Amino acid sequence: MTSAVAYYRVSTQRQGRSGLGIDAQRAAVARFAEAEDTAILQEFTEVETGKGADALDRR
Template identity: 65%
Template sequence: MPSKSFVAYYRVSTQRQGASGLGLDAQRQVVSRYLSERGQSAVGEFVEVETGKGANALDRRPELRKALELCKRSGATLLIAKLDRLARNVHFVSGLIETGVDFVAADMPNANKVMIQMHAVMCKRGLTTLLN
């Protein structure tokens, strides 16, 4: 059976977080552990320092667009450390699901698309503890 391939995407919201590297390092550790446990590696890695807020979030996130394009070209799955690093906006998450690119959050590896949408709703409402 062929190996599943992944494209890693890391995001922090502010320049300060990006400059410290702490948020990015923590995300890399989570993703690295996820891949290592499965004997996998990433075929690409994209880093973004940009807010996830707003209806046009994808317009302001060129690295995410590049990651999605690589996933489409290679048939890879987008891998993120935590769902909130992708987005907390339900509309945005739904739009990502509609792209046809599979994605997985390392902190919720067994979540299906419906669960991910529900998690996005709960994140928006501050109810993430229900899923954790």
């Protein structure tokens, strides 16, 4: 069995409500991991915009 770390990210709270949010990403990763016999060892979640000159510093 392979292992992986999952990273989930949305840039706005509105994205989360639109169906493009963290829950949808988590479900997609879970389906992929099951299909590929992969264990998710750890998960990271982020809600932060990618806009602005200091976006990477904030993340």
